[in-house]
Amino acid sequence: xxxxxxxxxxxxxxxxxxxxxxxxxxxxxxxxxxxxxxxxxxxxxxxxxxxxxxxxxxxxxxxxxxxxxxxxxxxxxxxxxxxxxxxxxxxxxxxxxxxxxxxxxxxxxxxxxxxxxxxxxxxxxxxxxxxxxxxxxxxxxxxxxxxxxxxxxxxxxxxxxxxxxxxxxxxxxxxxxxxxxxxxxxxxxxxxxxxxxxxxxxxxxxxxxxxxxxxxxxxxxxxxxxxxxxxxxxxxxxxxxxxxxxxxxxxxxxxxxxxxxxxxxxxxxxxxxxxxxxxxxxxxxxxxxxxxxxxxxxxxxxxxxxxxxxxxxxxxxxxxxxxxxxxxxxxxxxxxxxxxxxxxxxxxxxxxxxxxxxxxxxxxxxxxxxxxxxxxxxxxxxxxxxxxxxxxxxxxxxxxxxxxxxxxxxxxxxxxxxxxxxxxxxxxxxxxxxxxxxxxxxxxxxxxxxxxxxxxxxxxxxxxxxxxxxxxxxxxxxxxxxxxxxxxxxxxxxxxxxxxxxxxxxxxxxxxxxxxxxxxxxxxxxxxxxxxxxxxxxxxxxxxxxxxxxxxxxxxxxxxxxxxxxxxxxxxxxxxxxxxxxxxxxxxxxxxxxxxxxxxxxxxxxxxxxxxxxxxxxxxxxxxxx
Numbered sequence: 001x002x003x004x005x006x007x008x009x010x011x012x013x014x015x016x017x018x019x020x021x022x023x024x025x026x027x028x029x030x031x032x033x034x035x036x037x038x039x040x041x042x043x044x045x046x047x048x049x050x051x052x053x054x055x056x057x058x059x060x061x062x063x064x065x066x067x068x069x070x071x072x073x074x075x076x077x078x079x080x081x082x083x084x085x086x087x088x089x090x091x092x093x094x095x096x097x098x099x100x101x102x103x104x105x106x107x108x109x110x111x112x113x114x115x116x117x118x119x120x121x122x123x124x125x126x127x128x129x130x131x132x133x134x135x136x137x138x139x140x141x142x143x144x145x146x147x148x149x150x151x152x153x154x155x156x157x158x159x160x161x162x163x164x165x166x167x168x169x170x171x172x173x174x175x176x177x178x179x180x181x182x183x184x185x186x187x188x189x190x191x192x193x194x195x196x197x198x199x200x201x202x203x204x205x206x207x208x209x210x211x212x213x214x215x216x217x218x219x220x221x222x223x224x225x226x227x228x229x230x231x232x233x234x235x236x237x238x239x240x241x242x243x244x245x246x247x248x249x250x251x252x253x254x255x256x257x258x259x260x261x262x263x264x265x266x267x268x269x270x271x272x273x274x275x276x277x278x279x280x281x282x283x284x285x286x287x288x289x290x291x292x293x294x295x296x297x298x299x300x301x302x303x304x305x306x307x308x309x310x311x312x313x314x315x316x317x318x319x320x321x322x323x324x325x326x327x328x329x330x331x332x333x334x335x336x337x338x339x340x341x342x343x344x345x346x347x348x349x350x351x352x353x354x355x356x357x358x359x360x361x362x363x364x365x366x367x368x369x370x371x372x373x374x375x376x377x378x379x380x381x382x383x384x385x386x387x388x389x390x391x392x393x394x395x396x397x398x399x400x401x402x403x404x405x406x407x408x409x410x411x412x413x414x415x416x417x418x419x420x421x422x423x424x425x426x427x428x429x430x431x432x433x434x435x436x437x438x439x440x441x442x443x444x445x446x447x448x449x450x451x452x453x454x455x456x457x458x459x460x461x462x463x464x465x466x467x468x469x470x471x472x473x474x475x476x477x478x479x480x481x482x483x484x485x486x487x488x489x490x491x492x493x494x495x496x497x498x499x500x501x502x503x504x505x506x507x508x509x510x511x512x513x514x515x516x517x518x519x520x521x522x523x524x525x526x527x528x529x530x531x532x533x534x535x536x537x538x539x540x541x542x543x544x545x546x547x548x549x550x551x552x553x554x555x556x557x558x559x560x561x562x563x564x565x566x567x568x569x570x571x572x573x574x575x576x577x578x579x580x581x582x583x584x585x586x587x588x589x590x591x592x593x594x595x596x597x598x599x600x601x602x603x604x605x606x607x608x609x610x611x612x613x614x615x616x617x618x619x620x621x622x623x624x625x626x
Contacts, residue, residue: 009166011095032186035136036071036195037202038129039082039178041294043069044206046086046176050147053087061088061149061174070211071199075190078182085175088146091154091166098130098142098156098164133178134160136186143169144176205293222293224267224314228255240269243288244312248272251364253313254349262337268313268346273367285309290316303339304346305382307375310368311346347385354389354403362401365391373456380459387463393426395435395445402446404463410444414479417469420446422454424598432596433524434471440522441478445471474529474556478520491562492570500570504557507586511554518558525563528555528593552599557590565589581616584609 047067054060065085072081089097133140138159145153153171158164171177182190189195196217199210205222223231223239240250250269258264268287286299286309293316303315319334354361365372375386391401396410407418419438423429429447438445448457461468469476492500497517504515513531521527530553559566569585572578588609594600 011164011166032135033189033198034202035132036082036189036198037294038132040069040199040203040206040210042130043082043084043086043176044203044208044292044294046084046088047208048086050085050087050174053147059149060147061145062147065174066209068209068211069206071195071217072213073190073192073195078184078187078190080180080182080189080195081177082180083175083177085173088151088174088176089144089154090146090148090151093146094142094144094154094156095166098158131160133180136182136189137180138183139181141179141181142176143171143179145169145171145174147174201298202295204295205290207293222265222290222316224255224265224316225293228257231255236267239267240312243269243314244271246271250312251360252349252353254345256341256345258341262319262334263317264338264341265316266314266342268311268342270311270346270350270364270368272363274310287311288314289320290314291320292316292318296320302335304342305339305375305379307371307378308343308346310371315342343382344385347389351388354391361391365401370450370452373450373452377452377456377459383459387460392420392446392448394447395421395430395438399426407444407446408464408466411466412441412443412479415443416466416479417476418446418463418466419443419469419471419476420448420457421471422448422457422598423596425449428596428598432471433521433527433593434529436522436524436527437476437478437520438471443478470530472527472529474531474558476520490567492567496570496574497559497561500566500573501559503573503582504559504586507583508557508590511552511590512557513554514556516556516558518560521558521560521563523563524560525565526557526559526589526593528557528597530555552594552601557593581613584613584616588613 047069050060051067054063062085067085070081070083072083073079074081140158140160142156143153144156145151153169155167155169156164157167192212195212196215199212199217200219203210204218205220205225206218207220209216209220210218223235236253236255237249240253241247249272251272253267253269256264256266256268284299286297286301287303288295289297289300289303300315301309304311315338317334317338320338350361350364353364369391372386372389376383376390379386387404390404392404392407393399394402394407404418411418421429421432421434423432426447426449429435429449435445437443448454457468457470491497501515501517505512508515512528518527561567569582572585573582588606591600591603591606591609595603595606600606
């Protein structure tokens with residue numbers, strides 16, 4: 001009888017299991033090192049279970065044993081052993097747990113794959129993480145003993161083919177030991193350094209010590225799972241440096257703990273700048289995603305909108321449904337809840353930073369402002385939440401940044417529109433002739449000088465009931481404001497002015513759509529305004545940024561008949577000998593406007609003309625006898 005009990009049992013998997021194991025070990029996982037993460041996760045689960053049992057049961061085998069995981073290596077034999085002091089398994093549990101794929105619908109799993117479904121679409125149906133070990137193993141031996149004192153020890157042996165073996169074993173201690181005979185091409189894992197690297201990458205925050213040899217390889221303490229009241233600023237900053245290799249303190253961080261409607265344990269950081277140090281090893285973006293402190297994804301891009309990709313941090317949730325490989329997250333209601341919660345809290349924190357520390361917010365805006373503008377342009381549903389974060393220089397701010405709400409508070413009585421001016425730089429827009437009427441009427445204008453502004457303003461058409469209006473709109477109806485009485489200014493008579501307009505049309509030809517008198521210019525001789533609606537005018541700048549063969553559209557040229565240069569040019573145009581100078585001046589005035597608008601296709605082409613104008617000006621200034 002004893003001999004019969006001690007013999008090895010050879011059990012057959014179902015016929016399809018060999019095919020299934022081949023899929024799991026060769027097609028499901030992207031990186032072979034995942035096998036250790038899966039074994040450690042299983043060991044951690046077993047330790048948690050026995051820890052729970054010990055709360056109510058004193059009759060536990062080895063009740064004083066350290067709750068730990070140990071990985072050891074025999075480099076000469078090319079083996080790895082992963083052992084735990086967890087809850088262990090009886091013979092029946094061993095068959096049930098390690099035979100799960102043979103008894104939980106393997107054929108249905110294969111059929112699903114044959115029907116064209118992707119592996120990431122099949123969520124949580126199979127406990128297959130253990131079988132990742134066959135990516136690196138020629139043979140696996142699992143020896144286990146249950147926490148129940150009366151249970152014996154058993155060994156499960158498999159090479160990943162159509163059968164597995166069971167045999168009684170000699171094991172006095174509670175827990176499970178997984179012995180892996182590595183494949184020849186997997187010898188790299190028979191290295192303490194390599195195992196420590198994998199532990200720190202994927203299992204650094206497992207609650208129990210993970211020994212590699214005699215040394216503890218994991219950190220264990222996950223500060224995002226601690227109450228925020230127990231974590232000081234130095235700990236937050238230390239974790240940020242560890243996370244990013246950025247040794248400059250972040251601009252802000254927040255610690256989010258929530259259990260409803262889904263569990264969230266998260267710490268997010270906003271870096272101080274785009275250059276986060278020469279030691280920064282990653283150029284990709286995304287948050288670290290954990291499930292019960294086990295790393296699932298190093299860079300998850302689904303937990304925040306793409307325009308918030310500058311944010312660093314970790315998210316841990318036990319409620320995220322995972323695919324069979326734990327490597328990608330299924331789009332689900334839980335993910336949606338987490339995404340909304342993180343986004344909402346982040347935007348609230350940025351608003352508070354802007355209100356409480358404007359200097360720090362300016363640092364944020366200089367580094368990450370374009371990302372917020374991208375959000376305004378692309379996130380139509382969430383755009384209104386982002387509007388309080390926007391900042392712009394204005395014609396009255398002296399270079400400081402102004403929120404839209406500040407602009408709205410300073411609007412003139414009777415003003416119903418928020419005026420903006422698109423340009424390539426502050427220096428160019430400050431010299432724009434479009435500002436003449438706004439300065440004389442004491443009206444503030446937003447300066448939009450970021451390349452993204454032309455995209456953003458397509459979506460940003462109003463704020464707090466006030467529509468946005470481009471100052472190059474020729475039909476703007478400006479509100480009447482009190483201002484000192486204008487001094488009488490000489491102006492051209494209608495006839496010579498009409499002749500000058502005709503001269504402009506002749507010189508510029510089809511480069512302009514129309515030449516006409518300006519109703520608003522004060523200190524500038526002329527300006528270019530766009531025909532078409534406001535959206536179409538803004539799109540012209542977008543096209544200039546996107547199209548390689550962009551051609552400047554024909555605009556309307558408006559002329560200020562009171563400006564001295566225009567009056568002098570009119571008198572010159574009556575003198576045939578001055579024709580070359582008149583034409584050069586008209587050409588240069590037009591090019592100046594293109595330059596200020598940021599539309600000139602080749603500014604260098606102006607140089608010969610400027611030289612000619614200078615020569616003529618110098619000659620005219622010399623005494624006639626010279």
